[in-house]
Amino acid sequence: MSLSAPPLRPVRGPRGLTRPLGNLFAFGKDPLGFLTRLRDEFGDAVTWSLGPRRSLFLSHPEHIMEMLAGREHTFDILEIGWAFKQITGRSVILSKGEDWRRKRSLVQPTVRPRQVRAYAATMVDCAGAAADAWREGERIDVREQMALITQRVVLRTLFGNDLGEQTGALGAAMDVAGQAVGAELRGIGLFLPAWVRTPSRRALLRAVATMDTEVHRLIEARLSAPGDTETSDDLLSRLLAARDEEDRPLSPKEVRDEAVTLWAAGHETTSTALTWAVHLLSRTPTARARLEAELDAVLAGRPPTIDDYERLVWTQQIVKEALRLYPPVWLVPAVARPGATLGGTRVPAGTIVWCSQWTTHRDPRWFPRPDEFRPERWDADAPQAVPDHAWFPFGGGPRTCLGARFAQVEAALVLATLAQRCRLDLPAAEVAPRAALLLQPSVPLMATVRGRAPAPVH
Ligand code: HEM
Structure with missing residues (x-):
C-alpha cells in the first residue's frame, strides 16, 4: 500500500537551551522518548537544534523515503566521530x-x-x-x-x-x-x-x-x-x-x-x-x-x-x-546540500535531516497496536497492509544496507x-531498550535453555 506524500510544513520544535547546546541534553538523556515527543507533540516535520546545528526531524514515511532516496545528489551522509573511521577506513x-x-x-x-x-x-x-x-537447564x-x-x-x-x-x-x-x-x-x-x-x-x-x-x-x-x-x-x-x-x-x-x-x-x-x-x-x-x-x-x-x-x-x-519493534539501527541522519527540497519545500543547506526507525516503526498510524509483537501483521492477507516505506530497518534509497x-x-x-532444538526462556519482566550506537537491551538477557524434541516425522 502506498501513501501519498503530503506537503512538508516544518513546525518549530522545543527550543531547549541557548545555542550551541540546544536540545543536546534532553536528546542525550532519553533519545527514544525525545524523538517520540517530537513526533507526537509537533507533527511530521519538526525543526530543532542539536548542538550548534539546525536539525529537521521527519516522521512521515514518504518524506523519509524522499530523503533516503536523495542521498546520491541532494543529501550527504553525516560524518560523526573518529572511532568508526579507524575501523572502516x-x-x-x-x-x-x-x-x-x-x-x-x-x-x-x-x-x-x-x-x-x-x-x-x-x-x-x-x-x-x-x-x-548448551546444556539442558543451563543459563546463557x-x-x-x-x-x-x-x-x-x-x-x-x-x-x-x-x-x-x-x-x-x-x-x-x-x-x-x-x-x-x-x-x-x-x-x-x-x-x-x-x-x-x-x-x-x-x-x-x-x-x-x-x-x-x-x-x-x-x-x-x-x-x-x-x-x-x-x-x-x-x-x-x-x-x-x-x-x-x-x-x-x-x-x-x-x-x-x-x-x-x-x-x-x-x-x-x-x-x-x-x-x-x-x-x-x-x-x-x-x-x-x-x-x-x-x-x-x-x-x-x-x-x-x-x-x-x-x-x-x-x-x-x-x-x-x-x-x-527493536530496529538495531534506530536513527539515520543526512545533511542537506544546497538546493535540497523535501515534499516540495526547500531545506536550507547544512540542515541535518533525521529520521528514526524507532518512532516510525511504532507510529500507530501505520502499525495498529504498535507496541505489541504481532508477526501476523505481516500475513499476506492481513486486514491492514503495512504502508510502503513505514518499515525501513535497512534504510532505503541508493545507500540502503x-x-x-x-x-x-x-x-x-x-x-x-x-x-x-530448544527454547530459550527469559524472565517475564519487561526489558527497556538502550539507544547506543545500536538499540540494545538495557540489561543482560539471561535465558534458561530447555531442550525440545521435534514432532515425530509422519
Ligand atoms: C539486522 C542486521 C542489519 C541492519 C539492521 C542493518 C542496517 C543498516 C542501515 C540502517 C544502513 C544505512 C542505510 C541507509 O543509510 O539507508 C546500513 C548500511 C550498510 N550495511 Fe547494514 N544492516 C544489517 C546487516 C548488515 C550486514 C549483514 C552487512 C554485510 C554483510 C551490512 C553491510 C552494510 C553496508 C556495507 C552498509 C553501507 C552501505 C552504503 O553506505 O552504501 N549490513 N545497514
Whole structure:
C-alpha cells in the first residue's frame, strides 16, 4: 500500500537551551522518548537544534523515503566521530560521490542473493555449533551467544576457514573496537580533536592493528595463490576478484577496508536483531508455538537449508516484526546540500535531516497496536497492509544496507536452527531498550535453555 506524500510544513520544535547546546541534553538523556515527543507533540516535520546545528526531524514515511532516496545528489551522509573511521577506513560506508559509487558497485555483487545462498550452510552450522554447547537447564547470556554465532558466521563467510587459531583474537579485537565506537558516542569523545589519545582510543588503535595484520596476511596469501578453489567462494576472494567499469581491481588497502566494513556492519547488527527476537518469542508463547509448528512441518527434524527459506514464512515474519519493534539501527541522519527540497519545500543547506526507525516503526498510524509483537501483521492477507516505506530497518534509497538479504537470511536460519532444538526462556519482566550506537537491551538477557524434541516425522 502506498501513501501519498503530503506537503512538508516544518513546525518549530522545543527550543531547549541557548545555542550551541540546544536540545543536546534532553536528546542525550532519553533519545527514544525525545524523538517520540517530537513526533507526537509537533507533527511530521519538526525543526530543532542539536548542538550548534539546525536539525529537521521527519516522521512521515514518504518524506523519509524522499530523503533516503536523495542521498546520491541532494543529501550527504553525516560524518560523526573518529572511532568508526579507524575501523572502516575509506570504505563504501563512509565515502561519498564518485568514490562511493565505484566502491558500492564493486562490493554489491559480493553479497547478492545468489552469493548469500552459498553462505546459508555456514549460518546453520554456526548456530548448530553454539546450540551443541548448551546444556539442558543451563543459563546463557543471549546477547553474548548471538554475538558469538554472528561473529563466527561473518568471519567464516569473509575468510573461509583460513583464520584457524586467529578467530578468537580477531573476534576479541572487533569487540574492543566496537566498544570504543559506543564509548565515543556516549561520552565527550565526539568533541575531542583527532590527535588526543584517550585510553579508549589507544585500545581501539591496538585492536585495529591486530585486525590489519591478520587481514593483510590473508590478502597477501590469496594474491600469491590466485584461483585456489578452497577459498574462491569467500567474500575476501570475491572482493579481490571484483573489477570496476574500467577493469580496475580494488587495491589491497581498499579490500581490507571493505572486508572489515562488511564485518563491522554485519555482525553486531544481526546479533542484536536475534537477541530481540529471542526476547520477544520468550514473552509470546503463541508466536513461539506457531514457529515450532512451522519448523516441525517444513523441516521434519533436519537442519534448515537455503531452499527452506522461502517456506519458513512465519519465521521470516518473526524476524520482520522483531526488526520493526527493536530496529538495531534506530536513527539515520543526512545533511542537506544546497538546493535540497523535501515534499516540495526547500531545506536550507547544512540542515541535518533525521529520521528514526524507532518512532516510525511504532507510529500507530501505520502499525495498529504498535507496541505489541504481532508477526501476523505481516500475513499476506492481513486486514491492514503495512504502508510502503513505514518499515525501513535497512534504510532505503541508493545507500540502503548492502547486507539486508544476508542479514534476513541469517537471522531466519539461525532462529530456525535454535528454535528447532530448544527454547530459550527469559524472565517475564519487561526489558527497556538502550539507544547506543545500536538499540540494545538495557540489561543482560539471561535465558534458561530447555531442550525440545521435534514432532515425530509422519
Ligand atoms: C539486522 C542486521 C542489519 C541492519 C539492521 C542493518 C542496517 C543498516 C542501515 C540502517 C544502513 C544505512 C542505510 C541507509 O543509510 O539507508 C546500513 C548500511 C550498510 N550495511 Fe547494514 N544492516 C544489517 C546487516 C548488515 C550486514 C549483514 C552487512 C554485510 C554483510 C551490512 C553491510 C552494510 C553496508 C556495507 C552498509 C553501507 C552501505 C552504503 O553506505 O552504501 N549490513 N545497514
